[in-house]
Every structure is written in C-alpha cells, then in structure tokens.
Amino acid sequence: MRAILTYTTMIDGKGVEHTKLFDTEKAKKICGVKNGFGNEIKEIYITENEIIFIHDIYGKRLEIPDQKEIKKRIGEHEPDKYIKFFGEVEEG
Incomplete structure (x- = not known):
C-alpha cells in the first residue's frame, strides 16, 4: 500500500511540515x-529514513504516529524488535 502523508516536526521550536510518499513494499515491517481476539489489525513499518508509520489493515490506510510514543510502545511490547531496529540499550 502506498500513500502520500504530511506530518509535522519541531525544528528550533517551530513546526515544519513534511510531505512524503510512504510504501509498505519498500519499508521494513517492525x-x-x-x-483482543488475536487478529492482526495493524502493521508497524519503518522507512530507510527511520520514520515509523502504521498500516491500518481494516481501515486500509496509512498513518504517522507520534514517533517517540510509538518507539516506547514497541520497546514495551516487542523488546527484541526494538533492539533490532533502534539498537542496543543499557540493561536496567
């Protein structure tokens, strides 16, 4: 699935809009x-530019989540995948 999405990042305290093409065929699935029924409803991908996006399977759409929050959720629920895509972390 492909979609052109716009998202905002903060640079020097100012919101900067970015519009980019996201493609599940070219990105890596995390x-x-x-x-609750055990059915996969979404897929989380990362682009070569390290932007994380979500493919909503049933809604048939792509979305860009808050990058910090989604990395936190991946770390909590998929620690091995977190390490694979974002690197080793210090043990607690």
Missing part, C-alpha cells in the same frame, strides 16, 4: 498489532 511488527504487527493484534486486537
């Missing part, structure tokens, strides 16, 4: 997200 993991899936399952509902």
Whole structure:
C-alpha cells in the first residue's frame, strides 16, 4: 500500500511540515498489532529514513504516529524488535 502523508516536526521550536510518499513494499515491517481476539489489525513499518508509520489493515490506510510514543510502545511490547531496529540499550 502506498500513500502520500504530511506530518509535522519541531525544528528550533517551530513546526515544519513534511510531505512524503510512504510504501509498505519498500519499508521494513517492525511488527504487527493484534486486537483482543488475536487478529492482526495493524502493521508497524519503518522507512530507510527511520520514520515509523502504521498500516491500518481494516481501515486500509496509512498513518504517522507520534514517533517517540510509538518507539516506547514497541520497546514495551516487542523488546527484541526494538533492539533490532533502534539498537542496543543499557540493561536496567
């Protein structure tokens, strides 16, 4: 699936808009997200530019989540995938 999405980043305290093409065929799948019934409802991908995006399987759309929050959720639920895509972390 492909979509052109716009997102905002903060640079020097100012919001800067970016519009880019996201493609599930070219990005790397990090993991899936399952509902309470065990069915995969979303897929989380990362681009070569390290932008994380979500493919909503049932809604048939792509979305860009808050990057800090989604990395936190991946670390909490998929620690091995976190390490694979974002690097080693110090043990607690």
